[in-house]
Amino acid sequence: MSTDQDTCYLCKEHLRDPVSIPCGHVFCSICLKTYWDHADHTGSYSCPQCRVTYNKRPTPRRMGGSRHSTMQRHSESFPPPPPSPDYNYAGPQDVGCDICVGKKQKAVKTCLMCLASYCDKHLKPHYESSTFKRHKLVDEIGHLDRQICPQHQKGLELFCRTDQMCICVLCTVKEHKGHDMVSAEQERAEEQQRLGATQAEIQEKIHDRLKQMEELKQAVDSLKNSAQRALQECEKMFGDMMRSIERMQQEMAKLITSNKRAALNNAEGHMERLSHEIADLKRRDNEITQLSRTEDHIYFIQSYQMLIAQTEAEELPTVIVNPYFSFGPVTKAVSEMKQHLGEFSNDELVKVAKTVNKMAFCELDETKKRRSMKSDEATMYKPVPTQEPQHRDDFMRYNRSGRSSRGHRVSHQL
Incomplete structure (x- = not known):
C-alpha cells in the first residue's frame, strides 16, 4: 500500500474524515464538499480523480476500516489522475482573474485604475508595492469594458451633465470642452440622494398599496357575506311568495269546487221536481184516457169537472237554464x-x-392617479x-x- 492512498487527492494531505463516492475514490469530507459546492451552478458533478460524471450530487459515504482495499481496487482500473484541481477556479457565473494564464482563478478585487480584476495571488502587489498605493480597489465587478472610454481607451472618471454621459479625462479636451462636468463620485453622491428619495416614495407607495389591499380584502369579505345574506333572504322571501301563490291556487280551487257543487245540487233539485211533475202529468193523462173510454155518462161528467178544475188551478213553474254559464x-x-x-x-x-x-x-380615483400609472x-x-x-x-x-x-x-x- 502506497503512501498516496492515505493522501487526499484534492489537498494532498493525510485523509481527514474520509468519505467515498460511487466510483470508489476517497477524499477528505471537507475537501469533497468544497469541490462540489463550486459545481452547484453547473448541476453536473464529477469525481476529481477519475472524472466520472454524475447528473445528481451523490451522497458521500463515510469510510470504515476497509477503505484502503476499496481504494486500491478501484484505482487500478483507471488511468493516471489529471493535475490537482483548485477550488478557486472561476465558473461561468464568476469573474476571472485577468492575469492568470490558462484556467483562471476567481477574481476577488477589481482595480479601477488598472481596469483589471485580480485573484488573491495576483492582487498581492497592490497591497505590498507603493507603486499601487493610489489605485482604488473595489469588490470584483464584471464588464470592465463599461469602465473604459471607447474612444480614448481610458478609465471613465468624470460625468458630463451637458450630455448626460460618463467620460474620461481626455474627453474634456475636445469632445466635451466647455461642458458642465463633475467627478463621477460627486454625481453618484447627488444621484444617491435622489435615489433615496425615490426609494422612500416607492416604499410609501408600497405602504399605500398594502393598505388598499387590506381594505379591498375586507371589502371582499363583506361583499361575500352580504351576497350570502341576500341569497338566503331572497330565497326565504321567494319561498314565502311561492307558498302564497300556492294558497291562492288552493283558494281558487275551493271556489271552483264549491260553485260547481252548488250548481249541481241546484240542478239535481230541479231535475227531481221535474221528474215528479212529469210522473203526475202522465198519471192525469192516463186518467183522461180512461175517462174518455167510459160509457157511464154521469161518471164522465162528474170526473171531467174535477180534472178540469184541478188542471186549471195548478200552474207549473218553468226551469230556465243559462246556456252561457261557465267558469271562464x-x-x-x-x-x-x-x-x-x-x-x-x-x-x-x-x-x-x-x-x-x-x-x-371598487374603482380608481382618477383625481389621485399617480403620474407613473400606465x-x-x-x-x-x-x-x-x-x-x-x-x-x-x-x-x-x-x-x-x-x-x-x-x-x-x-x-x-x-
Missing part, C-alpha cells in the same frame, strides 16, 4: 293576475338590476360598460352572460 271568468281572472304579476316582477327586477349596477364595488393599467381597472336591462328577457340574458364576465372582471380587478 275564473280562468280569465287568473290569467290577468298572472300577467299583472309578470309585469310587476319584471319592473321590479329591472329596478333592482339598475340599482345594483349603479353601485361600483394607460394599460388604468384600462385594466376601469369597469366594463354594460347596457342596462329594460325587459325581463333582457334581464335574464344579462343575468346569464353577466355572471361569468362580471365574476372574471372582479377577480381580475382584485
Whole structure:
C-alpha cells in the first residue's frame, strides 16, 4: 500500500474524515464538499480523480476500516489522475482573474485604475508595492469594458451633465470642452440622494398599496357575506311568495269546487221536481184516457169537472237554464293576475338590476392617479360598460352572460 492512498487527492494531505463516492475514490469530507459546492451552478458533478460524471450530487459515504482495499481496487482500473484541481477556479457565473494564464482563478478585487480584476495571488502587489498605493480597489465587478472610454481607451472618471454621459479625462479636451462636468463620485453622491428619495416614495407607495389591499380584502369579505345574506333572504322571501301563490291556487280551487257543487245540487233539485211533475202529468193523462173510454155518462161528467178544475188551478213553474254559464271568468281572472304579476316582477327586477349596477364595488380615483400609472393599467381597472336591462328577457340574458364576465372582471380587478 502506497503512501498516496492515505493522501487526499484534492489537498494532498493525510485523509481527514474520509468519505467515498460511487466510483470508489476517497477524499477528505471537507475537501469533497468544497469541490462540489463550486459545481452547484453547473448541476453536473464529477469525481476529481477519475472524472466520472454524475447528473445528481451523490451522497458521500463515510469510510470504515476497509477503505484502503476499496481504494486500491478501484484505482487500478483507471488511468493516471489529471493535475490537482483548485477550488478557486472561476465558473461561468464568476469573474476571472485577468492575469492568470490558462484556467483562471476567481477574481476577488477589481482595480479601477488598472481596469483589471485580480485573484488573491495576483492582487498581492497592490497591497505590498507603493507603486499601487493610489489605485482604488473595489469588490470584483464584471464588464470592465463599461469602465473604459471607447474612444480614448481610458478609465471613465468624470460625468458630463451637458450630455448626460460618463467620460474620461481626455474627453474634456475636445469632445466635451466647455461642458458642465463633475467627478463621477460627486454625481453618484447627488444621484444617491435622489435615489433615496425615490426609494422612500416607492416604499410609501408600497405602504399605500398594502393598505388598499387590506381594505379591498375586507371589502371582499363583506361583499361575500352580504351576497350570502341576500341569497338566503331572497330565497326565504321567494319561498314565502311561492307558498302564497300556492294558497291562492288552493283558494281558487275551493271556489271552483264549491260553485260547481252548488250548481249541481241546484240542478239535481230541479231535475227531481221535474221528474215528479212529469210522473203526475202522465198519471192525469192516463186518467183522461180512461175517462174518455167510459160509457157511464154521469161518471164522465162528474170526473171531467174535477180534472178540469184541478188542471186549471195548478200552474207549473218553468226551469230556465243559462246556456252561457261557465267558469271562464275564473280562468280569465287568473290569467290577468298572472300577467299583472309578470309585469310587476319584471319592473321590479329591472329596478333592482339598475340599482345594483349603479353601485361600483371598487374603482380608481382618477383625481389621485399617480403620474407613473400606465394607460394599460388604468384600462385594466376601469369597469366594463354594460347596457342596462329594460325587459325581463333582457334581464335574464344579462343575468346569464353577466355572471361569468362580471365574476372574471372582479377577480381580475382584485
